[in-house]
Structures are given as structure tokens and as C-alpha cells.
Amino acid sequence: MLGFFSLAAGCFILFLRPYDFFFNQKAVFQDQGEIFEMWRKPEVELYTKVYLFNITNAEAYMAGTEDIIKVKEVGPYVYREALEHKIVNFNENGTLSAIPFHPLTWVEELSEGNKEDDMLFLPNIALLSIANVVSTKDFMTRFGLNNLITVTNSQPLARMTAREFMMGYQSPLMTLGNTFLPGWIYFDKLGLIDRMYDFNGDFETVFTGETDVTISGLIDTYRGSTDLPQWEGKHCSNVQYASDGTKFKSGVGKNESILFYRKSLCRAAPLIPVEEGVRSGIRGYKYIFPEHMLDNGKYLEDNKCFCRKGRCLPDGLIDVTDCYYGFPIALSYPHFYQGDQVLFSKVQGLHPIKEQHETRFWIQPESGLPLDVSSKFQINMALGDITNINNAERFANMYLPMLWFDIRMYTLPPSLEQRFKLYLNVLPIVEQVAMYLLFVTGACLIFLTVYILTFKVMFKSLDKNNFPNDPWSEKPNGIYAPCEAPLDEKILKLNHKINGIYDTIIRDEMKNNRNSNDLDKYMAVNQSDSDEDCKYLEVVDDGSEFDDVKPQPSKVKDLSEKKGSVHLAD
Template sequence: MKLFAAGSRSGRILKLSSVGIALIIVAVLMIAIDPLQLLIDNQLTLKTGTLLYNLWLKPPLEVFISVYMFNVTNVEAFMSGQDSKLKLVEVGPYVYQEVLENQNVLFNDNKTVTYTPQRTVRFIRERSVGDPTVDEIMAPNIPYLGVMSAASAYSIFAMMAVNALTKKFNSKPMLQLSVHDYLWGYEDPIVNLASKIVPSVINFQRFGLMERMFDEGHNVVTMKLPKKLHANDEGVVEETDRDFSIDNWNGKTGFKNWDYNEERNTSNTPCNTLRGTYDGTLFPRNIHKGETFRVYRKAFCRSLPIQYSHPETVNGFKGYKFKLKENAFDSDLGDSETSCYCKNKRCLKKGLGNISPCYYNIPLAVSFPHFFNGEPSLLENIEGLSPDKDRHGTDIIIQPQLGIPMRVRSRFQINLLMGNVKYNRGVSQFKNMALPIFWIEMGVEDLTPGVKMLLTLLFRVCPCLQLGVVITLIAIGVYLVSSALLYCFWAPTAWKTFNSTMEQAKNAEAGLKANVGFLPLLKQPTIVEMKNLPKQSKAVNQKRPDYDVTLLPLHRNVVA
């Protein structure tokens, strides 16, 4: 008789223990391998057909651009000198939605991907305070004041020539226009003349600052894909470039407007280097606390540093809040991160960031709204501004495992910088002022339903499901192994009785076939009951006896 024959006690013990141990091994392997993480790593790789690729092609983020205008209420009194301060009233928001789509995607052999970002903007009436085509404001004439301010840096004769030209066009320092025309384009004789003189530079006849800012043109961006870490000569594991950072923009790795030199990298600084920045739609995965990223948007004419602040939850999901550095718009010759913004070694006041090289050298500057974190002197000649940290700061909450923005509040203000225009009586009141034009909040208020479902599956449902499977496998495995051990060392009475009866039946059948007495083979006394069977055919009689034998176990105190 084989030791582990089918149906034997030892065979059953082996089966129970083998299945139990196998289930426990599977559970341990699931803990060690983490199949959920493998699935996440596979689907969050930027390659054709993956989940991340489809999300990146058309980011499922509802980006709203809220524009707040500054309406000048005392033009005549200020221009005549009756009022010493320019009075402003904030009007807004006028809300637009921006939709981004990445097109012409090409994966390169050097672990980069090249694409063309395409942005479209549409007006959202239900979120706005009014109709921008109807609402009118009084605001600075940017082309006229910009030309006058730029001319102030040259000789008095240049200023006189510009003054004569603007008088011919009957230009005025302030314009009353609809909000839509002021933002998206209005006819201006100076711009019209410039477009005829230098059409390669001024290729438009209507001037609107929002139109200039968000008309980024055709750009070809190359982004770096994740690379494996490698060890240097000293054996230290290092990573030169973070994944999903910009490698070059239109073939350039730096800002030519800020004196970036492609040939002499040693002379470049962080403030004029584009490589290594992020476009704000996708950040590295597995972000750590304390990190700092530089975000580039062409409209800013610079990269902006955001640094880790503290953890925060959005709709119950873990996130890291990053804030724009308080000196993000500063320029300081002693700071390598901002020194390149000092043109001709001349820096702007604290809180103002020069963006004129990106806007046809019109003296424009970017700042926090209401000159928050700016030099107090910026508010001396202006009434109606109230800097507030909560309302005018910039922050972004990023999901650290995936590197996607969950909530964004990017706020900045566009200002017109006036030089020493004291020799022009028509604009002398604006001497050395920073005139607020409007401020913008680019925000992602909430996650879309699709992103919420994705985060719920990745960080709630799937981990719980995987944990439940592991616990179930371990529980069943432990139960089976324990049952095998109990069955091995302590068999219940029912099992013993059943086994004894089965053994008796087998021995009895074996005795009949051998045509020998089988009563001595029984382990306990039995009564053999013989019943006459009906006559059957010879074929049947050859296979079974004429009597039906029934074994009736007796109690041990009964004598056979």
C-alpha cells in the first residue's frame, strides 16, 4: 500500500498542506512584487497607448483664466495735478477657459518626446461679472505711453520727435474702451505704423495685451522622458535630469532674451536657462518634500520657481502644496537666479519682473496682484490697491505619486513702467510710476470626474482590493495548513469511525473475491446477512455472487 495513496489519510494531509502553503506563497509574492504598483508603473509611462499618454494629449483639467481690470476713475483730476494719486477700481472677474491639446507627437531615440502645444481660449459668461463686449473701462493707452516711456531713456531730441509723432496721431494717455477690445485688440495708429515699418517684428495691426500674451504662436517643445538612475565613477547613484522636464523650446535650451549663450554654458545662470523647467501640466512622479521646481510659461517671459510648503488634501486625496517664491519677480545682480533680469546692470524695484524683451520692448513688468510682496513705494501714487496674501499669492497642489496638478491658483499682474517723462507735459504726471493694467488668476479649482475616478481607483479601491486578496489567501492558507496539522496529530472520532467502516468494507470485498472467509479479517465482530437474489443471466451471475452480503457492525459486547 502506497504511503500517500489517493483517499488515504496521509494523502489528504498532503493535499491540504500543499494547497495551504501554495496560497501563502502566492500572498507573500503579491506583497513582495506589488502587482498594483507594476500596473501603475506601466500605465503611467509616457508612451503610445498608456493611460498617462491619453491624459497628456488632452489634459483633463478645467483651467479658468479670471481677468480683473483696473478702471481709472479720476483721469482729468490726476492729469491736471488736482489729485496726487491715480484712483483705481478693480472690475471683474471676466472668466475664460483655456483648453490645451498636445499635437504632432514624436518619440525620439534619446528618451525625449517632441510635440506642439496648442491652446484655445473661450469666454465663460456664467462665471463673469458682465459682458466684456458691453462693459467699458478707462485704462492706460499702452502703445502710446509705452513709446513715451521708452523714448525717455534716450536724448531729449528723441523724446521731442516721438512727441511730435504722437501729436500727429492725436494719441491720448488714457482710453475708454470695452473690456473685450482692450484685452483682445483695438485699432491704434502707432501700432499700425509700426506694422508697416517693421512687419517682420510687428506682424499685427490691432493691439490687445491678452491677445499678445496668449497668442504663443507655433512652438515645438522637446520634453525629457524618465531615465533609469545610474552610478558615477565614484559609485554614487545620480540622476542628471528629472523626468517630464523641458529639454528645449523651439530648439533653444535657454532664453536668448536674457543673454543665454548656447556655446558658453559656464556664463549662463539659472534665470536664463530653460532646460530643466516644467510647463506646469506634468511634474515628476514620486515627488519628495522640500523640492523646488521652475515652471515656464511663454507669457511670463521667464521661469518661475515654486517651492514645497506643506502637505494638503484635495477631495480626500493626498497632495503637496507648492508656493511661488516671494522673490519670484525680483531682480538682483547679486543673485544668480535673478541677476539676468537686470538689463544693462539696471534692476527694477523689488516685486517687479521685467518682461519687455518678450513684448517688443514695451516697458512692461509682471508682479504679484496689487503689488503684493513689492516695494512699498509702488503704492505711493496709486489709490485703490490692497495687497492680500491669501487673495494675491500663488500656489499649486500636486499629487506626489503621479505628479499631476490637483489645484492651481497662479496669480500675476501686468504693469506698464513709466520712465522719467517729465519733459512731456501730456504724460509728466506718470513720471516713474508702475501703472497696473490688469491682474489674472489662472486656476484649476477642482478635479474633473475622470481624474477623481482615476485617483479613487489607484489609491483607494485597488489597494484595498489587493490587500483583501492577500489577507484572504493568507487566511485560507493558514486554515488549510492548520487543518492538516490537526488531522495529522488529532483525528476526530467521526473520522476514525468512518475510516474503520471503510476499511472493513474493503477487507470484506477482498475476502469474497478471493473465495476465502472474510470474517477473520474484520477488526470487530459483524453479522453477515445473506439474502437470496433473483435469478439473473449467466453473464451477470459471473460478475457477482447469488447473495447480497451486508456487513452489520456489532457493539463490542455482543458475541458473534
């Protein structure tokens, strides 16, 4: 019975997979659930590392003595990102509504000696942005802006601190911008990182995994739609089933691609697996962006929908103007890595290196847990023909790099690492070992039971009651002294015949021997069961009968020499 129970338990594990049920229950988002709480407010340490491009020949370039802008990378300037999803409510359709928050905190100890108050020569985003927008307007609008630039003496390159450039600086042009473009902007300070992390008014719905546990944590809609409004065509606009980097799709195959969405990217970007390895003691896949991901139709026809208003940027740039308040912003990989050579035509000092500038994600495939993240992009200005705007003429039709950033998660925190090692490394092995042990134990118990029952039936007839003539059963303990063991009928008959032959030989010899002194040699021996007699008596039974055996004198001599031992020959 125990054997069948063990086999049944093994089959239960084999077919129902209790570990999968246990893990899936944890993966479903529900209030106070373990995985849900990790997604709502991740314990991981997430950093944004910013590298600025300081223009080393700003005065010479603006004076017209040099035709190439020379830049030098400065950084990192490191901020910690405290990601949080504030939950509005759980919906009945298997989603939840949330508002994303990404507040930043300056981390000086990780900034490698760089300070927020470092003075640098950097692009005047306000001037160049307004110049790019107004350059296509009517003459009167351009005339008003040119007068304003002259009065304020605004220059396209300005000396400012690193913090001002990243987190916002005040400019008269920003204050007066709405005079020329009403409703264009609602803020009076402009900073690239500050605008990149502006989530004001954003909301999203996220799958809970109730209907499909593999998509828990993935985006259903962003700002009420599965598509981003700035793109035409599903290939470019879709954000449904994308991850914001907190939790990716679970149960993915080795060759399956996934989607990553970040507001600063202005699109959902595909990630493809290229390698398998171990991070934080947990097995994972390495994902990167596919080749020509930032193409605008030159290599991939489907990517033509990333051309804004019919204007396609060179390969390696994506126009994100509509995501940055109408500023002429374009994204690329750092140092124009994998970009078209035209991007380097007016800028010197960029050195693209794959190991330093390639984005990578290490993700645990069963759970969708990110193990190691390094998302790298560069923010550039893609300026059009602004030759009709004062002080901006030399920046016309230029792709000007401003900064690049690396959203970095180095490793899982120890508490999270130990917990997922248990869930992902230990428990699956325990389940497999338990299943095989139950199968082996059940099979052994069943075999042993069958073996015992089979031999019990086979030897039931061999009970000692079926052997009434068994001579060995006469002794209670089955042990006999020497010569005490009972003889069977054949041996008893043989013994009588030997005694008869022996007596006959002795009598004949006594008659023929006249020397009376020899009579002492032939004394009758009474056979007994004593130890002494048994010591000299050896009987060899060859199976022949003794009725016709005649005494032979030659044998007598042998018998006398053997001191009572008798040998019978044919």
C-alpha cells in the first residue's frame, strides 16, 4: 500500500507541478502579495549616471575661427532613482491602475569626484530650441525673436554648472517663449534630466497576471491607450506588453524577444537574447537592442514610421521632438555608437566603444526578474535650417551631442538575491529530487511485496508438517552428537552384511591357523555408536548389493592393518 502511495505522490508532482503552482501564485499581482510589493516599490538600488559633453572650443567656434565643435566627456554625475508605482486601484479586467514616480537623489560618493557645481560650456537649449521652432514661422515671428535675442544677448553656447544644465536653469527666452508660441511650454526652467524625469500627468494600467501569469507587471495602456500618440503605425506606436524595467515577461523562451518601454525613449524598444550566463548567483539571459533599432527606414522598411512629418533622420538617431515639448531632441546610442558617419561630420571628440556604450539587460527567464541592467542613450539636438535666427547660424543642420545617461542596476540586494535563489535554484531541484525518490521508493516497495508474496506461495507446501519421516526432526534443537545421527534403512542393511562377512573371515582364519597365539589378533568387535568406534569405521557405499560377496583372504590382512577399518572393493 505504501508503495502505491509513493508512486501516486510521484505522479502528482510529475503532472501537476506543485512548484509551478506555488511560483505562479506568487507572480500574480494582488494586494500585499510578495512579487507585487517588489514591483510596487522595488528594493533594488537603481542609479542614473549622467555624462556631459563639455565644449572645449566654445569661444573659438562661435567666433568663427574653428569649424568643428570639440567636445570632451565629463562625468559621471550619479543620481539614485527611487522608483515607485502608486496604486490607484485593482480593475476587474485583470489590470491595475498606477501612477509612476521616479524621484532622483544626488549621490556624490559615486560620482568619482565630479560636482554638481562644475562649470562647463554647454549648449543653450532654450535658444537653440526656440530658434528651431520659430525658423519655420512667418517673418514677423522671426523678427520678434531676433530682436529678443539681440536685447538679451543670448548665445547658443553658455557657461553654466552641471546641475543647471541637468536640473534646470532660468532663461529670459523661456520666460518670454509663450509670447511667440502660446501654450508651447508651461515651465520657466529648462533642464534635460529634469524634463526626462517629468512624469506629471502620466498614468498607466498594468496586467496583474490573473488571466495570464506570464504578463504580470507588463503595460496594458499608457495614458489610456495601447499606442503612443506621436507615432503612426502599430510597429512604432505600440506599448502594450512592454516592461518599464521593473519586471519583464516571465516564462520566455531562449530565442524570444521582449519589449522595454521608458518614457525618455519615447517608444517601446525590442530586446533580443544573445547569451546565457549567471548574475547574482541566478541563471539569466543577456538581452541587447537589435541591429538598426534606431534606423528610420534606410535598412528596415517598417521603421519608416519613426520619420517625423516626413523628415527621416540618419541611421542611429530617432526623432523624439514630440516627447520633449517640441524641442528638437533626437536620441542615439552614446558617442553615436552604431550611427551613420554623417553624425560625426561637425563634431570632434566622440569615441564609440561597444563595451562601454552598448545597452544590456540580464533577465531571469522564468520570473522576468532583472538581474543586471545598463540602459544607455544619448540626448542630442537635431537642428534644422536656423540660418535666419540671430546667433544660431553656425548651428544650422547640426547633430549636436549634449549628454548621455546610463540607467544602472548593478545587482540584486542581498535579501532579494537569497529569496530568489531559494525560489529559482533550490525549490525546483527539491521538487525533482522528491519526485524521483518517490518513484524509486514506490517501485522498490511494490517489487519487495510481490517478491515476498510469490515465494510464500511457492514454498507453502514445504512446511515441516509435510515431512513426517524427517529424521532430523526427532531432536528438538536439530543437533546430534557424533555417530548419533540416525541411519537410513540402506545403511543399516549394509552394516549387518559387513558384520556377517567379518565374522565369517575371522572364523575361517582361526580354523586354518594352528598357532593359538594368533588368536588374540582376531578378537570380535562389537560395533557401537561410541566415538572411539566411529573414529575407525569408514564405510564406502558404491550402491552394489552384498548378497554374493565372498570373503577374500587378501582383504583380511588389510583389515587387520587398518585396525578395524573395513574397505569393500568390487
